[in-house]
Amino acid sequence: MAGNPITKRTVILLAFVLPALVFYAFFVLAPAFGGIWYSMTDWNGVNPAYSFIGLANYREALIEDENFLKSIGFTLKYVIAMVILQNVFAIMLAVLIESRRKTKSLFRTIFFMPNMISLIIGGMMWLFIFTKVLPDLAGRTGLLFLDQSWIGDPRLSFIAIIILSLWGGVGYLMVIYIAALQNIPDHVKEAAAIDGASGWQTLRYITMPMILPAITIGVFLTLNSSFKVFEAVFALTKGGPGRATQVIALNIFDEAFSQSNRYGYASAKAMILFLIVMAITFIQLAIMKKREVEA
Amino acid sequence: MIRERNWRSGLILLVLLAGSVITLFPIYMGVLNSFKTDGELLNDVLAAPASFQFSNYAAAIDKINFWRSLGNTAVIAAVGLLGIILFSSMAGYKLSRTPGRLSRFLFSLFILSMLIPFHSTMITLTKITRELHVQGSILGLGLIYIGLGVSFAIFLYHGFVKSIPRDLDEAAVMDGCGDFRLFFVVIFPLLLPITATNAILNLLWMWNDFLLPLLMLTDSDSYTLLLSTNMLFGQYGNNDWSGILASLVMAMLPVIIFYLLLQKYILNGIADGAVKG
Numbered sequence: 001m002a003g004n005p006i007t008k009r010t011v012i013l014l015a016f017v018l019p020a021l022v023f024y025a026f027f028v029l030a031p032a033f034g035g036i037w038y039s040m041t042d043w044n045g046v047n048p049a050y051s052f053i054g055l056a057n058y059r060e061a062l063i064e065d066e067n068f069l070k071s072i073g074f075t076l077k078y079v080i081a082m083v084i085l086q087n088v089f090a091i092m093l094a095v096l097i098e099s100r101r102k103t104k105s106l107f108r109t110i111f112f113m114p115n116m117i118s119l120i121i122g123g124m125m126w127l128f129i130f131t132k133v134l135p136d137l138a139g140r141t142g143l144l145f146l147d148q149s150w151i152g153d154p155r156l157s158f159i160a161i162i163i164l165s166l167w168g169g170v171g172y173l174m175v176i177y178i179a180a181l182q183n184i185p186d187h188v189k190e191a192a193a194i195d196g197a198s199g200w201q202t203l204r205y206i207t208m209p210m211i212l213p214a215i216t217i218g219v220f221l222t223l224n225s226s227f228k229v230f231e232a233v234f235a236l237t238k239g240g241p242g243r244a245t246q247v248i249a250l251n252i253f254d255e256a257f258s259q260s261n262r263y264g265y266a267s268a269k270a271m272i273l274f275l276i277v278m279a280i281t282f283i284q285l286a287i288m289k290k291r292e293v294e295a
Numbered sequence: 296m297i298r299e300r301n302w303r304s305g306l307i308l309l310v311l312l313a314g315s316v317i318t319l320f321p322i323y324m325g326v327l328n329s330f331k332t333d334g335e336l337l338n339d340v341l342a343a344p345a346s347f348q349f350s351n352y353a354a355a356i357d358k359i360n361f362w363r364s365l366g367n368t369a370v371i372a373a374v375g376l377l378g379i380i381l382f383s384s385m386a387g388y389k390l391s392r393t394p395g396r397l398s399r400f401l402f403s404l405f406i407l408s409m410l411i412p413f414h415s416t417m418i419t420l421t422k423i424t425r426e427l428h429v430q431g432s433i434l435g436l437g438l439i440y441i442g443l444g445v446s447f448a449i450f451l452y453h454g455f456v457k458s459i460p461r462d463l464d465e466a467a468v469m470d471g472c473g474d475f476r477l478f479f480v481v482i483f484p485l486l487l488p489i490t491a492t493n494a495i496l497n498l499l500w501m502w503n504d505f506l507l508p509l510l511m512l513t514d515s516d517s518y519t520l521l522l523s524t525n526m527l528f529g530q531y532g533n534n535d536w537s538g539i540l541a542s543l544v545m546a547m548l549p550v551i552i553f554y555l556l557l558q559k560y561i562l563n564g565i566a567d568g569a570v571k572g
Binding site for chain 1: 417550
């Protein structure tokens with residue numbers, strides 16, 4: 001045997017891991033650590049010279065930058081609406097679809113389809129619906145509430161963004177909930193039916209508790225993706241009117257690439273978004289671990 | 296009792312049908328109006344087109360540079376996919392099989408980044424990719440996707456490898472099989488189910504990703520389908536909806552075809568990836 005077996009094992013380990021690690025280091029690790037560093041500088045992306053300014057960017061973002069604070073507020077509003085609506089709709093669809101026999105896979109195909117289409121494309125189609133089709137429908141059917149400035153009025157554009165996001169996102173969670181429903185053992189459902197449980201009782205006392213782990217996953221997936229929402233807003237309103245529908249990710253994007261080019265400052269905002277997402281994930285892990293211990 | 300069940304079943308069917316109509320409505324409206332003249336469209340969005348304007352589609356293929364954009368998107372996804380599958384399966388397998396502190400550290404290093412939102416790294420990423428000269432080319436973009444994609448793929452491979460008996464490795468080693476041959480000849484074929492899941496999830500992600508190409512590609516000749524689509528309002532007048540809709544239909548066609556052909560695998564892959572991730 002040539003060489004120390006432990007060293008040889010290490011060399012082989014590195015040989016297998018290195019290709020992935022190199023790409024990962026350049027395009028994920030370096031930007032992540034670089035971002036932490038730049039968030040404490042006044043780097044502007046154009047001028048190669050910059051200086052270290054400590055936490056001044058964070059202070060500015062969290063205390064003085066009204067637009068950024070408003071974007072956090074708007075994102076929170078969006079997150080709350082999405083966590084509730086997306087999961088409620090997805091569970092409802094999953095339960096209803098699972099109760100069908102012949103049409104089950106047809107409905108699943110239909111409801112998941114929007115998830116396959118980019119929100120950039122879907123968003124432009126909905127823009128057509130909101131600006132052309134609904135006003136036209138209102139005139140024809142007398143449903144006058146449809147004829148609104150869906151994109152121009154901040155209150156309504158919030159609803160429009162929610163509708164687009166639900167359209168694109170419900171199918172994804174539905175697939176997860178359907179998988180969870182299929183994991184409920186048949187004998188549990190049969191026992192409930194023999195005991196004379198009504199449909200509602202079965203749902204409340206059998207189905208919901210059995211899919212609770214999936215609900216945890218669904219809620220956190222929605223939390224995670226909603227805090228990072230970008231495309232739905234970009235496609236529909238670009239953050240407008242004014243900055244009324246600007247979300248955190250769009251605020252960062254604008255700060256870095258279309259308005260000020262203050263890369264250092266935008267990096268600080270990006271770190272704040274990272275901290276929010278990380279906090280959510282740790283809460284999720286803690287909850288899941290606790291439940292595993294109890295189970 | 297039976298009557299009540301029928302009544303309830305009918306109601307459920309009705310709700311699902313209504314939901315389907317709402318879900319498909321934008322797509323239906325988009326397709327329907329893409330065949331009209333602009334005058335017809337402005338006159339009545341709901342009516343069927345008087346005659347099908349296929350010229351809208353001929354123009355759309357031109358405006359979004361369809362074949363070129365499709366080819367670019369395919370090259371980017373192919374480069375990314377090849378790298379992600381190859382490098383992640385190697386790393387996931389070896390990390391799963393090797394005990395020890397170094398192995399655990401490397402695995403956590405990969406997993407940790409699944410927490411980081413892309414928006415938090417994108418600013419510095421533009422600087423690094425410019426310095427590495429991978430910015431601006433579709434090949435370079437494919438390479439960047441490898442970096443962004445490996446951690447989740449490694450995670451899935453790492454979990455799957457545990458279900459493959461170690462005896463296999465040991466038997467092969469006894470037969471004098473080297474580490475790389477063992478992996479590529481014996482192990483990799485056994486990873487097929489998780490490779491399929493990884494391929495589908497990553498393909499969909501790269502195909503529908505918008506922000507990274509937006510930051511990396513500046514020359515319209517290297518645009519992906521989505522980037523070309525994003526430029527539509529500049530290409531057409533803001534109210535040239537029939538032309539815009541024809542372009543949107545073309546842009547989503549590849550993914551719809553892909554979905555209808557492979558939906559069983561896609562739905563399984565999605566459920567798999569989400570629950571494990």
